């Protein structure tokens with residue numbers, strides 16, 4: 001099999017060995033869940049329940065009208081104890097619904113799932129409505145509503161299952177391929193049916209070769225059960241940010257997503273493997289997105305693991321329950337997500353959310369702090385940027401507050417991968433500047449469009 005890739009990128013230390021051979025463990029009992037009401041990219045939604053109310057697992061507890069919204073469901077059966085702002089994994093406070101588990105009355109069910117639905121025979125509208133009703137968002141990090149992504153306005157030729165997992169440390173996608181390859185394959189086929197795509201590709205980085213025989217076996221079994229569905233595996237070079245949508249598309253199809261464009265502009269839909277599994281559960285079991293898999297690792301984690309836990313589980317509760325052990329003396333930084341694109345948070349009393357792919361408990365050695373120095377114009381950031389931007393020039397524009405100039409030279413095309421910061425010998429905090437710069441630029445543009453109305 002030929003190994004494909006994209007131009008640019010970097011190779012940060014992989015550090016996956018701590019958890020890549022650990023089988024996924026299911027967390028079955030928690031003392032509470034803290035469920036953020038707004039976990040998706042899009043318009044805000046509101047709670048539908050009141051304090052004191054009994055809710056079942058899978059019951060809708062927050063929602064709103066609007067295309068760019070997805071509902072949120074109770075992840076355990078129990079009593080709503082509080083509805084109040086709490087610190088979330090993006091390091092901001094947001095409204096959360098806090099549920100304390102409680103068994104239902106005798107003879108009552110503890111779950112409130114939807115009836116199964118066959119995506120291969122139902123209409124496209126029914127399939128998209130099911131995906132929205134299940135509250136599914138992109139689970140690789142962005143939290144983009146899946147029902148919107150799966151309703152492209154352009155024809156789609158390829159569905160790509162993103163199993164690149166290019167972020168160092170994280171191993172949950174690799175474990176998913178090894179332990180439930182049938183579900184991943186079925187998820188690809190379901191998405192191909194929904195977007196009417198003739199081809200499916202499961203993209204796996206070279207450093208996860210061990211997962212390939214598992215997926216091959218699942219593909220063989222699937223093609224016997226449902227002949228004629230064209231799904232293949234594509235091996236990719238281990239390189240960061242290989243799992244970025246644009247990089248994956250270029251590596252696999254040779255197509256370039258245009259500046260400001262979307263994967264559908266070049267006939268592609270990309271879905272993370274966790275999202276594909278959630279889609280399968282939503283159709284086959286009628287189960288909303290109420291739990292997810294994630295990796296907990298880092299040198300300050302004495303018990304690196306791949307876990308599946310209810311959405312809203314506090315990492316601190318996993319420690320109290322003895323599921324995780326932390327080397328407190330050595331703990332220097334907690335990051336939700338991977339080390340390149342994740343968010344550093346002040347502690348671990350923070351809930352697992354729909355987009356939490358990992359929790360890193362980093363030691364002092366791992367969490368090195370550098371002093372930013374002056375740019376020496378070495379050009380390394382430019383050579384490494386997979387989006388072909390000039391990070392050094394962008395930084396000058398953002399630092400000067402010249403957001404229009406930053407926009408002209410591609411600020412909004414930055415995918416915030418952090419490769420430029422990683423390769424910079426002057427330890428320039430480039431990606432940090434671009435994250436803030438993009439927010440300010442978007443706010444400016446929004447204000448301008450409001451004024452123009």
Ligand code: SF4
Nearest residue numbers: 375376378379381424
């Ligand atoms: S890598 Fe750092 S030092 Fe080199 S040009 Fe870019 S910003 Fe300047």
Ligand code: SF4
Nearest residue numbers: 385414415417418420
């Ligand atoms: S400029 Fe943006 S896209 Fe390019 S390497 Fe830096 S963070 Fe990544």
